[in-house]
Amino acid sequence: MKIAMIGTGYVGLVSGVCFSDFGHDVVCVDKDPKKIELLERGEVPIYEPGLDDLMAKNVAAGRLSFTGDLKTAVDGAEAVFIAVGTPTRRGDGHADLTYVMAAAAEIADALTGYAVIVTKSTVPVGTNRQVKKTVHKANPTAEFDVASNPEFLREGAAIDDFMRPDRVVVGVQNDRAAEVMNQIYRPLYLRDFPIMTTDLESAEMIKYAANAFLATKITFINEIAALCERTGADVKTVSQGMGLDGRIGNKFLHAGPGYGGSCFPKDTQALARMGQDHSMPMQLTETVIKVNDEIKRRMIDKVIDLCGGSVNGKVIAVLGVTFKPNTDDMRDSPSLTIVPALVGGGAKVRIVDPQGRREGEALLPGANWFEDVYKATQNADAVVILTEWNEFRALDLKRIVKRMTTPVMADLRNIYSQKDAKRAGFLAYTSVGREDYGIDR
Numbered sequence: 001m002k003i004a005m006i007g008t009g010y011v012g013l014v015s016g017v018c019f020s021d022f023g024h025d026v027v028c029v030d031k032d033p034k035k036i037e038l039l040e041r042g043e044v045p046i047y048e049p050g051l052d053d054l055m056a057k058n059v060a061a062g063r064l065s066f067t068g069d070l071k072t073a074v075d076g077a078e079a080v081f082i083a084v085g086t087p088t089r090r091g092d093g094h095a096d097l098t099y100v101m102a103a104a105a106e107i108a109d110a111l112t113g114y115a116v117i118v119t120k121s122t123v124p125v126g127t128n129r130q131v132k133k134t135v136h137k138a139n140p141t142a143e144f145d146v147a148s149n150p151e152f153l154r155e156g157a158a159i160d161d162f163m164r165p166d167r168v169v170v171g172v173q174n175d176r177a178a179e180v181m182n183q184i185y186r187p188l189y190l191r192d193f194p195i196m197t198t199d200l201e202s203a204e205m206i207k208y209a210a211n212a213f214l215a216t217k218i219t220f221i222n223e224i225a226a227l228c229e230r231t232g233a234d235v236k237t238v239s240q241g242m243g244l245d246g247r248i249g250n251k252f253l254h255a256g257p258g259y260g261g262s263c264f265p266k267d268t269q270a271l272a273r274m275g276q277d278h279s280m281p282m283q284l285t286e287t288v289i290k291v292n293d294e295i296k297r298r299m300i301d302k303v304i305d306l307c308g309g310s311v312n313g314k315v316i317a318v319l320g321v322t323f324k325p326n327t328d329d330m331r332d333s334p335s336l337t338i339v340p341a342l343v344g345g346g347a348k349v350r351i352v353d354p355q356g357r358r359e360g361e362a363l364l365p366g367a368n369w370f371e372d373v374y375k376a377t378q379n380a381d382a383v384v385i386l387t388e389w390n391e392f393r394a395l396d397l398k399r400i401v402k403r404m405t406t407p408v409m410a411d412l413r414n415i416y417s418q419k420d421a422k423r424a425g426f427l428a429y430t431s432v433g434r435e436d437y438g439i440d441r
Contacts, residue, residue: 012083074110108138145177150207156326171203225255225433235433257334260323312346320387397424
């Protein structure tokens, strides 16, 4: 089957590469000529483990190609996926559908036969019907159907998520579109992965509901963590006890500096806005957004307290600035709130992150970048762990203590323990939802 993938951002590129690995002929389209040149050279513009090798394999097999010419890509395609950005619109919290509708109009002009136009981007409920109207208006004679196929990819594990999904959600209006989608996902169906076919609106809502629920779960455990700090309970133990309940599960119960990334902040805001537009306020989701912002600010206070009430003139080594490990994505990362506050407070911030520098240098002005943790902590007054990269999980803490001017640690991902910190010689240690030591408040 020939597939056109419009957009080579995170979702579009991963999906296009994986569809080609299913055996489909996939043409990925992007308006940015530099990105197309990069892809044609075999270079991947994002960091996602394993994506470069899988892309090279399918390009070599002749199943995957890249172009800036949408018309050529759509010509003869049986399915055209829209995977362009839907950023939060400034001022009102709505998802910006400008790129989606522009892509729909271009696809309409390029259609040469029947095709299913599939929205892969995360879009508010009702968007696919708008896409249908846009295409029909641009090309009244076009033969097509629309489908909603939201993605559920975790950055850092996207290929495995695509190849071994918890479920595939497909929203359609008729059997003809459903059959095309079934053929696209046939390799997963044959391996008994759940393919859920529903109406357009339900498919659109599933994506928002799922992400809002996960964001709520993260925010809930972070609030519990704050209470644990006041009562003497240990949030890691509490999380374990909760997670053993099969109705709750242990995923997304890790206390930290708040959620970030490309999905949760944008999708919770869009869901809250949808509720307001339909006179059905999403009060829980609105509270989650508010509390998550407060959690990030609370992390700043933790670091300031660790440094004796002021970070002015202090050298602070920050380990990790991407919103999670195994990605270079900085979107809405807690570091974008925490690091500027430290710099603004007069701190000399040194950053170490295996993949964050490419985006982070422009987003975090005033900070210095290091490739090595031990060099970054030389003569430092504090070390702060913001992202739980594997490289930071087994550091030589005693070596770090010897290099620091004032050996204190803010472990905002709970990688280590009080016992680890004390054994290494840290004078003070703070984490999230657990007891501190050596800190005067």
